Amino acid sequence: ADQAREHGAVWEDHSREMEGSLDWKLSLVGELDAAMAAEDLWVAYQPKLNLRTKRIVAAEALVRWTHPQRGDIYPDSFIPQLEKNGRILDLTLYVLDRAMKQAQHWREQGAAINVAVNVSAPLLTKRGFVDAVRERLDDGRLSPELLTIEITESASMEDPERALEGMRRFADMGIRLSIDDYGTGQSTLSYLKHLPAREIKIDKSFVLTIEDSASDQAMVRSSIDLAHELGFDVVAEGVENAAILEMLRKMGCDYAQGWHIGRPVPARDFVKLIAQDAAA
Ligand code: C2E
Ligand code: CA
Ligand code: CA
Numbered sequence: 236a237d238q239a240r241e242h243g244a245v246w247e248d249h250s251r252e253m254e255g256s257l258d259w260k261l262s263l264v265g266e267l268d269a270a271m272a273a274e275d276l277w278v279a280y281q282p283k284l285n286l287r288t289k290r291i292v293a294a295e296a297l298v299r300w301t302h303p304q305r306g307d308i309y310p311d312s313f314i315p316q317l318e319k320n321g322r323i324l325d326l327t328l329y330v331l332d333r334a335m336k337q338a339q340h341w342r343e344q345g346a347a348i349n350v351a352v353n354v355s356a357p358l359l360t361k362r363g364f365v366d367a368v369r370e371r372l373d374d375g376r377l378s379p380e381l382l383t384i385e386i387t388e389s390a391s392m393e394d395p396e397r398a399l400e401g402m403r404r405f406a407d408m409g410i411r412l413s414i415d416d417y418g419t420g421q422s423t424l425s426y427l428k429h430l431p432a433r434e435i436k437i438d439k440s441f442v443l444t445i446e447d448s449a450s451d452q453a454m455v456r457s458s459i460d461l462a463h464e465l466g467f468d469v470v471a472e473g474v475e476n477a478a479i480l481e482m483l484r485k486m487g488c489d490y491a492q493g494w495h496i497g498r499p500v501p502a503r504d505f506v507k508l509i510a511q512d513a514a515a
């Protein structure tokens with residue numbers, strides 16, 4: 236595990252091959268407790284750049300599993316199973332605890348980095364989760380302004396009433412809410428405007444191809460304009476090169492995330508990104 240952490244960037248490049256076969260993925264979930272106890276599960280941080288100030292102001296927490304036999308495993312290979320068997324609550328709290336601790340540590344070092352945690356839809360209204368988050372804020376381990384909860388767009392559509400209710404609870408705690416994977420679901424921004432979210436994240440499927448696709452360009456541009464009219468900040472994910480970054484800047488996008496800015500890396504490498512940023 237340590238070795239993988241050491242070589243975060245390289246590792247990110249070469250280990251997607253493992254995904255695909257199903258049987259081993261099903262047996263993985265049985266190993267969750269052991270993996271958490273052994274810290275084989277860990278959190279990578281990917282920077283979010285403020286396009287106006289050109290500063291790294293936030294980090295998305297992305298879970299990784301460095302399995303002793305299987306090697307490095309990405310979340311798409313185990314999150315869906317954990318959502319089905321109910322263990323997603325434990326995994327989310329595991330990630331949340333580490334992310335909050337990390338953000339507080341950065342805070343103490345003088346860097347106000349807002350940390351974003353991905354939360355699966357069913358957890359939004361789950362009492363155990365809502366209470367656990369409240370407890371963590373009440374004990375003062377992190378100021379709520381430094382915490383974002385990212386919720387996928389489709390989630391807010393499946394059961395709009397309950398999603399709204401759950402989001403209100405977190406918004407009332409002072410947590411920033413973000414609509415993730417925008418554009419992949421059915422929702423219109425005029426529907427989303429009723430949610431107490433502060434930002435929308437345009438899914439990388441539109442951003443990756445923005446240079447060559449006039450329709451993706453139009454989609455991104457109009458989403459940014461309308462989102463702004465409705466009072467949302469806009470984050471673009473999947474920014475893989477400088478040309479895309481420049482395009483987004485011209486379109487008035489607020490924040491950018493992607494390999495061009497920084498890959499998801501272990502916390503200790505993230506610190507180097509902030510340091511470079513401060514020197515630039
Ligand atoms: P997401 O929330 O949409 O996260 C963005 C994904 O895009 C991440 O994949 C990230 O590594 C990847 N990415 C970032 N920049 C670029 C880029 O420039 N180009 C390309 N091609 N990809 C980029 P990752 O880390 O494999 O995570 C996949 C999904 O797993 C996430 O999608 C999120 O929905 C879920 N996930 C990750 N961590 C957690 C977690 O702690 N809890 C829950 N519930 N879900 C998680
Ligand atoms: Ca996300
Ligand atoms: Ca996405």
Ligand code: CA
Pocket residue numbers: 387415416
């Ligand atoms: Ca997602």
